[in-house]
Amino acid sequence: MGPEGMPSGPMVMIPRCSNVTRVTSQITLFVNPTAGRGRGASAARPAADALRGAGFSVRTVLGEDAPDALRRAREAVDAGTGALIAVGGDGLMSLALQAVAGTGTPLGVVAVGTGNDFARSLGLPVKDPARAGRLAAEALTAGTVRTIDLGRVGTKWFGTILASGFDSRVNDRGNRMRLPGGRFRYDLAMLAELAALRPVPYRIALDDGPVREIEATLVAVGNGPLYGGGMRMCAGAVMDDGLLDVTVVAGCDRRTLLRVFPQVYRGTHLDHPKVTVHRARSVTLRAPGITGYADGEPVGALPLTARCVPGAVGVLAATR
Known part of the structure; x- marks a missing residue:
């Protein structure tokens, strides 16, 4: 991990991700409102404000349950969203990975759950949605992502x-x-x-x-x-x-x-x-x-x- 939460690892230009080049100005917030004992709902606003402040259009995806949320996230990815920004804990990050893995659509992480192991593993901000939103906006503006591996068991990432x-x-x-x-x-x-x-x-x-x-x-x-x-x-x-x-x-x-x-x-x-x-x-x-x-x-x-x-x-x- 680099200085002050800056993750190490290969940085590549976003055009490598084919879906991103279709609609780069519209970003999808994928939100679990109950994450972190209710922090997910309040965390969505500062993250969205940071993205809108950088000139991006933001829409929010919620779900009635996990299968419904995943279906909606996949629909956003298939429609060409510029990025899927997951706001929640590790459970929501897991759902988000199922939606974006192998698609070329980048994942933003706004970690506000109780464990936040995925974000910590990457050196990303934890329980600081405004900073996490700014980081995602900076990466989108600069056109950079960090590519990482995933594990796969059957169809599960x-x-x-x-x-x-x-x-x-x-x-x-x-x-x-x-x-x-x-x-x-x-x-x-x-x-x-x-x-x-x-x-x-x-x-x-x-x-x-x-x-x-x-x-x-x-x-x-x-x-x-x-x-x-x-x-x-x-x-x-x-x-x-x-x-x-x-x-x-x-x-x-x-x-x-x-x-x-x-x-x-x-x-x-x-x-x-x-x-x-x-x-x-x-x-x-x-x-x-x-x-x-x-x-x-x-x-x-x-x-x-x-x-x-x-x-x-x-x-x-x-x-x-």
């Missing part, structure tokens, strides 16, 4: 991490719980999964290599370094290197996991003897009774194959 094992079981349990609300639900789910901790028999294949059989606590496949609200599970992942980082935490007891877990926020867990890292263009994971979560959203039961798609999307970023 992801920008950060495909999680499986202990962390996905926490998600499963948390999603089944009705009370309490908010983050506390997942804290309780984590405690329950710790009490039931057991290693998972994985079969892992990297690219065209042999199948590896391993007892693991979790396996995380990262296009980017972060998930779970700032956990650097795949700390060494680079979002434009054409590779996925595969972090394997071998089977361990509760005491070891509790000792290693706080290190995830600094990325120093990668030095622990129970942790190994691999890099590959594609990864196939097989394990019984495990659901995969990509960018925090369920993508289905294992087996799953994740592939890195180089240069799959352009992100609006500050000029150098």
Whole structure:
């Protein structure tokens, strides 16, 4: 990451993105009004003001639910919008990626959710919609985007991490719980999964290599370094290197996991003897009774194959 939130990585001229050249003056705000406990609705205005102040026409897309929102975002992209500016948290960023990946339409990020791992991974502003809007406007005016890779599982694109094992079981349990609300639900789910901790028999294949059989606590496949609200599970992942980082935490007891877990926020867990890292263009994971979560959203039961798609999307970023 460069100075003051300026992301590093290749910068290219927007004309490489074919959709952008059709209608460059009209920009679409893709908004989740409930993101960040209601911050999404209030964040849309300063972001829109920054874009309009730079001379762009702005229209807003909302949805009644996630499928409806995605349909509307795709319609905007198909109609030739100059950019899709996502205003919300990682859930909305995931929907936005489904709409723009592989189309040539650049993505702007106004991160106002609770985790904001996609924006943090790119060094973009978090919970500062006015600044994020100005950055997007500057990039559009200058005609630059940063191209990054995405992961893909089946038809699902992801920008950060495909999680499986202990962390996905926490998600499963948390999603089944009705009370309490908010983050506390997942804290309780984590405690329950710790009490039931057991290693998972994985079969892992990297690219065209042999199948590896391993007892693991979790396996995380990262296009980017972060998930779970700032956990650097795949700390060494680079979002434009054409590779996925595969972090394997071998089977361990509760005491070891509790000792290693706080290190995830600094990325120093990668030095622990129970942790190994691999890099590959594609990864196939097989394990019984495990659901995969990509960018925090369920993508289905294992087996799953994740592939890195180089240069799959352009992100609006500050000029150098």
